[in-house]
Amino acid sequence: MSAEAPKNEPLPEIVEDLVAYLDQELDGAKARAVEVKLSLDPSVRAEADSLKRTWALLDYLPKKEPSATFTTRTLQRLEPIKAVKADRSGSRPSIAPVSEPSRSSSQAGVPIAVVPPRRLSWILVPVLFCFAGTAGFVGRLLWTQPPPTIAPRSGPYFFADPGFLALIDQSDLFEDEMPGIAPKAPDRAVKLQAVLLRWYDKLSDAERAQVTAGQSLVDHVEAIRRLRQAEWLAGQPAPRRQEYAEAAPERKARLLEEWREEERNRNEVWQVVESRWEEFKKYPLPVPMYDEAFRKAVLVHVDTVIRPLLTPTETMRLDYSARQGVEQMNWLPYARLVAELAERYRLVRGLAPDWRTINHLPDDIRKAIRQDKFGDTLKNKEIGRYPDFVLNLNKLAREGKIKLPRPLGPTRLEELPISVQDFLKRELFPRIRGTPDWHVYQTALEKGLWPEYPETILDLATKHNLSIPGVMLPGEPERWELLRPKRKL
């Protein structure tokens, strides 16, 4: 580089992405692209380092705390605002504010709260008082608490309080009775309220009294929690109830939590079954995991082909679900997870190179990268996952940022593993020759692109319900497909 050459600084758009990356604001693909740049370009790494250090320097700024009287002083300043409001209301009759004790009705013997005065025509106010005085209805309904925010059909006033509903929602106490209603569904609150009311209707008077006895929303939620736990426990098998009854008090809570967690897992599995019920009726068990020979074939495939590609978290999940299978003879969670992992790692070894770091790259690829002035970065910088690292390199090459001497994976029949070649010649080709799918295969072959070529083979095998030995899970692909979200071919 000449003396006049500009400094080796990243471009502004790269810096923008870099800052967003440091702030964890980039989505997966963009983040991975930045990670590749970080691994390949020392100037980008240095930029990231200096930006991080600068950000850390801001921690030297002192954090100021409010003065001790801040709340008091702020609340004092409300008085003039209230006074102005009161003046503006003029001679209009008004109901005392909620917080004032003087608003009780001596006639009803029950303090009358609420009803936001400015929302209610003042003409109605005396009528309301009379009604409260004679029938006591308003007093019973409204009690001494804040006003309901949604008019409930029945049940205690607090069933309509958004704060109470939020607490109930967070507690998951009625989650089982709201299947399929997403946490952010627009009508979740209303449905939760309806479930609560249905549940409350079925309670005995004594149980209702427990629900309403507390003084605060938290008390009400706790009472409901106790009743729900008792209900749930009553529905458990007799040996469990016995175990719970005999357990030491400190163990009881843990037992309940364990059993609830187990139930939640079971429910998750059944949600899949429920959502694909028609298909499950056709295949009562999508894959014959209870057939010992088949299960063994699956376990061998998973352990030899899929497991070496997994992240530690995925490995833990796999082991956990396998234990469920062995200990509880419940193989559905394992089958679901395996189906998910087989989808994520479709490009198994042989269809994609197992290069997860720059150090794994063969010499010709390294050399090509070095010629593209990325050579200085060929250090022990581990990035990416299988096969993401290679796919990202491929993407950079497609974008013209790296010139590669050859495709990164197989693009011809003879470059495929022998078992795959045999499968194609003996099973797939005879089946697709003379059909439009033969043209699909030939087109992929002529284009000579990776990963498109092996992906086309996988798609065609799946379409024809054939399993490629050593590459795809044993058994019919369409049965495994039942265990995961539908994928477009």
Next chain:
Amino acid sequence: MAIGRTSTQMALRDPDIVLMLRVREDDDTAFAELVERFQHRLIAVLHHLIGNTEEAEDLAQEVFLRIYRTRKKYRPKAKFSTWLFTIANNLALNALRDRNRRPVIPLDVRDSGPQPVNQLAAVQQEAPGKHLQQAELATVVRQALDELNERQRMAVVLNKFEDMNYADIAEVMGLTSKAVKSLLSRARCRLRDALKDYIYMDGEAVPEGADAEEP
């Protein structure tokens, strides 16, 4: 008063909205709780923006009072904290613009705000050596922050000290997320340039590829 489904749904996700809905119903205890909950964060943010404790407290009070005054019109459309910081953003920007129009020379050194030029020069002339005192470093960082324009400073403060994501900052500042990304990128580069002498201290090696060592 009945509230709509949207309000209830928002409240399910944000307990602060529950409090604010009570404030709307004239529940002063709920207002006091909101003040208690948010005063620390609000004053910290305003102090970082304004650089003066008393002024930050005055502005924070004004934010809370504005919330109280407009409580009857409150309709939850976003997280409560986003709304609160939107008001804080507007008030702080107004205050900073007023200050720029009528510059005030403080009688005393401000607690951590922009420093008189001669004092800063003295700090900058010192080598960024091994024993740079924390207070001095705070002064230098404070000055670097003050060198940002108001919007950059607000974005930095919300991102750094409120841990707000770009979408929330965009909502508070009335910008797009893309604009926030660009704003923060420029701000961080300016900060880095202003603080370049302090980034690698105490004999730390500058990483390969960095410009700092280049003549």
